[in-house]
Amino acid sequence: MDTIFAQATAHGRAGVSIVRLSGPQAFDISSQFCDRPAVGKTGLRAIRASDGSLVDRAVVLCFEAGASFTGERVVEFHVHGGLATVARLLSELSKCDKCRLAEPGEFTRRALENGQLDLNQVEALADLIDAETESQRQQAIRVLDGSFGDVGAVWRTNLLRAAALLEASIDFSDEEIPSDLYLEVADLVGQTQISISTILERSVIASKIRSGFVVAIVGLPNVGKSTLLNAIAGRQAAITSDVAGTTRDVIEVRVDLMGLAVTFLDTAGLRKSEDDIENLGISMAYSRANEADIRLFLVDSIDETLPLIARPDDFVVLSKADERLSCELSVSGKTGLGVSNLLQLISDKLMQKTPTDVVAIRERQVVGLRAASVVLTRTLELIDQKPLPFELACQELYFALSELDFVFGKIDIESVLDEIFSSFCLGK
Amino acid sequence: MKHFDVVVVGGGHAGCEALHAACRYGLKAALVTLDKTTVGVMSCNPAIGGLGKGHLVREIDALDGIMGTAADMSGIQFRLLNRSKGPAVQGPRTQSDRKLYLEAIQLLLEKQDFITIEGEASALLSSKGVVTGVQLSDGSEVLASAVILTAGTFMRGTIHIGDKRVSAGRMGEGAADKLSVQMESLGATFGRLKTGTPPRLNGDTIDWQQLEIQPADECPVMLSFLSSTPTVRQVGCGITHTNAATHDIIRENIGRSAMYGGHIEGIGPRYCPSIEDKIIRFSDKTSHQIFLEPEGLSTNCVYPNGISTSLPEDVQYKYVRSIVGLEGVEVLQPGYAIEYDFLNPQGLSSDLESSLLGGLFLAGQINGTTGYEEAAAQGLVAAIGVAKKLKAVEPIRFDRSTSYIGVMIDDLTTRGATEPYRMFTSRAEFRLKLRADNADQRLTEQGYRSGCVSSGRYNSFLKKVDQLNICRGALSKMAVSPNQARVAGIELGLDGRRRNGHELLAIPGVSTKHLLALEPALRDCEPSSLTQAAREALYVTYIERQGRDIEALARDLNIDIPVEFEYRGVSGLSSEMISKLSLARPRSLGAAKNIEGITPAALTAVLLRLKSHKLKKAI
């Protein structure tokens, strides 16, 4: 296998840049450039090119196979972050035998292949690197940390045991197998099914955390929607400000609201119009407002009829707070009065929805879990039948396990047999 | 000197089946075995078939093998195991009269043309890496183009009873050690396995009055497709249990057991634990069941199934007599454990040809399996392999989705054996499709074309298929409305959809009786065909779903594998498969599938890795 290398930190000028070298030859190769520090020891070393000239003085770190990110031997060079320094070191490395520049993602791929990370963790790692807000970071780190994998392992263990119990009833029926095993089977399958459904429910929100919640500001024209949006954008760190199109389009501002990614929409005024183009804008406003997680109805008077039916999560807010004396929830985009209070209320509401537990974060995971959940429901129906169709219930469990495999890893009949033999006294 | 096509070494279950199949192919065959009179002997329990094993017997029978017929000729207690469960997991089994079984095998063999040579094969003869025959311990040579070695538990066999050890292949029969030594000089590396057998009891001294009796089935299901009814008297078995006193005796003396005294290094099967094992490993169980199985109609010998042991004789007497019904029993022969050489089957070809020498085929216990049926099936596979090699006959494909034999061969050659390998229905991932009742439909046609199935069997098979097709046709023609179905007692929602017979049979609780009431024409169908059609209907949706998985896999077979793809570290691949794949460097998953011994599970593992490969390139 090749030894690979690449700059592990971002390109460009920086105080320090890290060049990572990974593979079976990593130690030997690094010894050609410096007096390689022992594993676990840090050393400041002179890095010398093949002609003996000094490339840089760098901190060098070595990791033994099995104890590194990739699972292979790894050496890291922490060099001064100039573009030329990094370029020179990379070019020196590329001259070495069996050593080449890593392909994009290749370090992670090796980590996966060497079992340092599973597929879900690889995805979480990508999410972590992309995380812009605190909640995105938390969500990704929980999966990367392996907690999603842990939950999956429990499901798998439960279903394997359920299959083992059914298999024992089939293959060892002439032995003394208890006749009420199906109770435990029903229990194991039921628990797993519930646990999967719970995670699926949470995952809807999880995807919001990745992509951002949406809050639509809805109201009559000129009620002050744009001013409010500007005030929000001004107050919060706007992550991206995709201000697109004409005033008739939906304008959105993406902000980091106390750790949550939230997109605020300024919708066109919801009213009837003679103008075809404006009508187009209005119908778009309706549909975006419908899809939003929270609608903020900005009104002139509290008795106004709302253009949409309010949902429990929605807010009704009086506009132009600076011009009135009111104890109702009110804001003024112009002066900023009440904006902080409003944002606090919105973020509290979104926080309530945010799971603090493990979730499935990717479509791939959700699809697999949903399929498994359907199969398990069918399995439960079969276990309920009298007489119990053992071989069919078993087959359903294998279908469910293979769906989970799609999400987590592999199943194999030997593991079912292992489970059987560790639980029962069988054989004559 | 006469030259044979094939010489079979060993007249056990693997050897007999191999010999008979070789003869069916018209090969010039010789049998070399230690003792002519023990050809076809049952070393341990007097029973054939069971769960998974019954499937194997039916598959052997579908290819015109002899095990099923011999079992039917000698069966004294036919029982269909799992009768109350689904048809896919039912296993026909019979207890056989030990003497009648041996006689049946010898009778069936006598009808074939081969030569028996009594003696001990002591060396394999070879030239340029190809086997040329065997040498016997008297120095004589038997020359042949192929050798099927089926030495069972005889190679460096050692019997243990307490701390007593005897070199033997079975009780009262010497071991065959020379061959092991010579094969090591050829580069073979043997491992050690062990198995055990219980003491034999004098049935006249058992108090049967006290015991529960398990009778034979009222409607016996036979092992062979060609038999219809038992030919000898049916008997029952006694059931008794160990108790606290038994367990105390065994626990007190555990250090004197060969197993626990540290005399045995070989690994035994988890599913055939000795009574010592059961009591130590499952100490919370206060009692274990024992079946008292008569060994035959003309003997008083009884086989107590469930208490195999390697304890010293005096302890055996004591614990046996602590059991209800056995208080005054006479022990005819003590139980013992036996340790023997085996060769890891990983890496054998799918015809069971060894890489040690060209033309050397291995079958039975020597490949790390346990059980008569497993041995016999391998003997058959090896003989087919020899016929393929010498006569270029049409091959028979044994794969995981079409036969239990395929499952076993695949397991053995790709995973190897770390403990004695026994068949279970749960090993077959396509078991809903691989039923005992359709073994002939899966294999007989192929067997006939290959040349190991006689025209007699083939014709009766064709008749059966005709009947089945008539029945399937009649079912397809039915168009029953929900109202009509309700009249016949089938609970159906009134959805206005007319259903055919197959669809009705797929509904839980619907039986052929309901259908006979709805469609008089079905009365002309053979009842057995109708039953089989009902079984097919029961599983059809599951089999279709599994089929989709196989299809999805087939679609994936077009996926390219990059040249630099690293198989090492792919979870779910055995080291054997990793080296096979790394060597062959297949260009696509389809090409990988065609490599000898690559399993669907292995392909899935590679596929998953390929997919994650792509994914990571994307991030």
Ligand SMILES: Cc1cc2nc3c(=O)[nH]c(=O)nc-3n(C[C@H](O)[C@H](O)[C@H](O)COP(=O)(O)OP(=O)(O)OC[C@H]3O[C@@H](n4cnc5c(N)ncnc54)[C@H](O)[C@@H]3O)c2cc1C
């Ligand atoms: C004590 C004991 C307990 C067992 N317990 C169980 C059990 O609980 N469950 C179970 O499923 N199975 C059990 N078995 C295993 C079962 O008997 C075997 O799996 C089966 O018989 C193997 O068939 P085979 O053809 O491979 O070998 P065998 O039936 O052992 O036949 C080997 C034949 O080869 C001949 N032979 C050997 N070496 C030579 C040579 N060098 N030259 C010429 N001839 C030779 C012998 O004479 C014999 O005829 C037990 C076996 C024994 C001995």
